[in-house]
Amino acid sequence: MIPASFEYQRAGSADEALVLAAEAGEDAKFLAGGHSLLPLMKLRFAVPEMLIDIGRLQELSYIRDEGDVIAVGALTRHHDLEHSGLLARELPLLACAAGCVGDPQVRHLGTIGGSLAHGDPASDLPAVVLALDAMLVIRGPSGSREVGAGEFFAGLFETALQPGELLTEIRIPKPAAPGWSFQKFTKRAIDWAIVGVALQGQQVALVNMASTPMRAAGVEQALAAGASAEQAAAHAAEGTNPVSDINASAAYREHLARVLVGRALAEARDRG
Amino acid sequence: MKVSIRVNGAEVVADVEDRLLLAHFVREVAGLTATNIGCDTTSCGACTVLLDGESVKSCTVLAAQADGREITTIEGLAGPDGQWHPVQRAFHAEHGLQCGFCTPGMVMATVSLLAENPDPTEEQVRVGLEGNLCRCTGYHNIVRAVLAAAREGQGGAAPAARAQPERQAS
Numbered sequence: 001m002i003p004a005s006f007e008y009q010r011a012g013s014a015d016e017a018l019v020l021a022a023e024a025g026e027d028a029k030f031l032a033g034g035h036s037l038l039p040l041m042k043l044r045f046a047v048p049e050m051l052i053d054i055g056r057l058q059e060l061s062y063i064r065d066e067g068d069v070i071a072v073g074a075l076t077r078h079h080d081l082e083h084s085g086l087l088a089r090e091l092p093l094l095a096c097a098a099g100c101v102g103d104p105q106v107r108h109l110g111t112i113g114g115s116l117a118h119g120d121p122a123s124d125l126p127a128v129v130l131a132l133d134a135m136l137v138i139r140g141p142s143g144s145r146e147v148g149a150g151e152f153f154a155g156l157f158e159t160a161l162q163p164g165e166l167l168t169e170i171r172i173p174k175p176a177a178p179g180w181s182f183q184k185f186t187k188r189a190i191d192w193a194i195v196g197v198a199l200q201g202q203q204v205a206l207v208n209m210a211s212t213p214m215r216a217a218g219v220e221q222a223l224a225a226g227a228s229a230e231q232a233a234a235h236a237a238e239g240t241n242p243v244s245d246i247n248a249s250a251a252y253r254e255h256l257a258r259v260l261v262g263r264a265l266a267e268a269r270d271r272g
Numbered sequence: 273m274k275v276s277i278r279v280n281g282a283e284v285v286a287d288v289e290d291r292l293l294l295a296h297f298v299r300e301v302a303g304l305t306a307t308n309i310g311c312d313t314t315s316c317g318a319c320t321v322l323l324d325g326e327s328v329k330s331c332t333v334l335a336a337q338a339d340g341r342e343i344t345t346i347e348g349l350a351g352p353d354g355q356w357h358p359v360q361r362a363f364h365a366e367h368g369l370q371c372g373f374c375t376p377g378m379v380m381a382t383v384s385l386l387a388e389n390p391d392p393t394e395e396q397v398r399v400g401l402e403g404n405l406c407r408c409t410g411y412h413n414i415v416r417a418v419l420a421a422a423r424e425g426q427g428g429a430a431p432a433a434r435a436q437p438e439r440q441a442s
Contacts, residue, residue, distance in 0.1 A: 001312050008273060008290035008336045031337075038332050039314055051290075055337060079326075103403025104384065105317060108326040109333065189402035190315065 003041035010053040014139065017054050017166060022141050024050045026163045031055060032075055032114035035106050036123075060113070060168055063087060072170045074113025082107060091172060093180040093200050097128045100182065103190045113167045116152070119159040119212070122192040124184065126153055127213040129170060131198040131205035136160075137169035146171070153212040177201025179272030181264035185256055187247065194247045195256040197236075199264040201272075209240040209257055219261055229269065233262035275339040279304065280348025288335050294328075295319045297335035298345055306346045306376045310405075317404030320377035320384075321345050327384035329403070346376040349383070359383050359421045368417030370408035378404050382418050391422055 011017035027049035040046040060075040081098035130149045183197040196207030202223045204216040218235030237254035310318030319330040322344035349357035369375045385400040
């Protein structure tokens with residue numbers, strides 16, 4: 001399969017990428033690792049007229065300890081998140097989940113910013129940054145703005161990013177509660193999650209249970225009211241709207257959400 | 273666009289379509305056909321090559337993304353005298369293949385895996401090769417081969433780029 005024709009431009013800096021995007025207008029897409037975009041282009045579900053390659057911008061590849069916050073450059077690869085000593089100490093949920101994305105070859109090229117900007121509710125990292133209350137830094141022609149993860153994911157493959165805007169950094173507060181868990185239910189090792197759970201303390205987010213990643217509000221409210229893990233997990237499917245597809249019916253996904261949240265709470269308790 | 277990609281130590285310069293995939297560049301422009309295209313959907317790993325020493329699926333990389341960088345395919349693993357790479361020897365000795373279609377990708381994924389983890393457990397080998405499918409389901413001997421290569425202690429590094437004359441391809 002071969003993508004439709006497009007024009008390829010490589011940006012030498014984030015500033016240049018923004019200029020190129022402004023010139024190109026709505027028919028341009030940023031290319032980071034390409035592991036969400038290129039498969040869609042090969043299927044011709046995405047037909048951009050221009051790709052602006054930002055994959056070599058080292059200025060956007062970093063993991064920094066800034067005191068109360070861990071700052072992650074948007075072009076940090078899954079492989080680098082997975083093997084970061086800083087994340088292993090401060091944000092093991094993110095390191096663990098990054099190591100569950102795709103396979104080693106995918107993680108050698110795929111980036112956190114690319115995954116988030118793609119806005120696929122079946123992807124792992126959107127739910128992780130949602131559970132961690134991350135702030136996303138967006139640069140555009142008129143400057144920078146920050147958007148909370150809860151507002152960033154607007155719909156199926158839709159985010160708060162406007163044409164010409166570039167996600168540059170993910171800012172994650174260091175968790176107050178140490179217990180964490182990442183649960184990913186798949187049939188084969190490299191598949192997307194049929195359902196997944198990202199949990200830090202009493203903050204719980206669900207993968208693939210609606211058109212966006214979502215917090216399990218019923219579970220969080222039950223935990224805050226003093227419910228046991230078992231009681232709280234029973235609320236996991238409340239407010240969700242999962243699809244039925246070749247992998248699972250909506251009812252089975254709701255069942256999985258309850259089971260996986262129960263497992264996540266038990267694992268987090270053991271780690272806390 | 274004009275790309276210049278170092279393939280197995282030799283510079284390959286060509287004017288290609290912006291949309292050309294690295295898998296097609298390797299097979300049709302560089303003329304190296306050992307790298308197979310299996311699923312063409314980033315799943316099977318048959319097209320795995322090394323990009324600056326790390327495994328990638330060349331069906332999901334643009335040739336333009338590899339411009340100015342270094343690619344190693346299975347044709348580039350053997351030494352200058354034709355002696356097989358330790359991972360190739362181990363796949364041969366342990367019969368780590370059946371039909372052979374997945375083998376180039378399995379071998380390249382193994383070279384990358386052992387470069388990152390020279391002494392993996394069996395479990396780490398199985399997880400480390402999760403991106404490569406064998407439709408013959410010949411996984412047991414593949415895992416044995418990887419462990420044998422690791423025991424040899426030199427499965428990891430790709431051979432140093434060998435000096436070869438630059439050649440033009442169109």
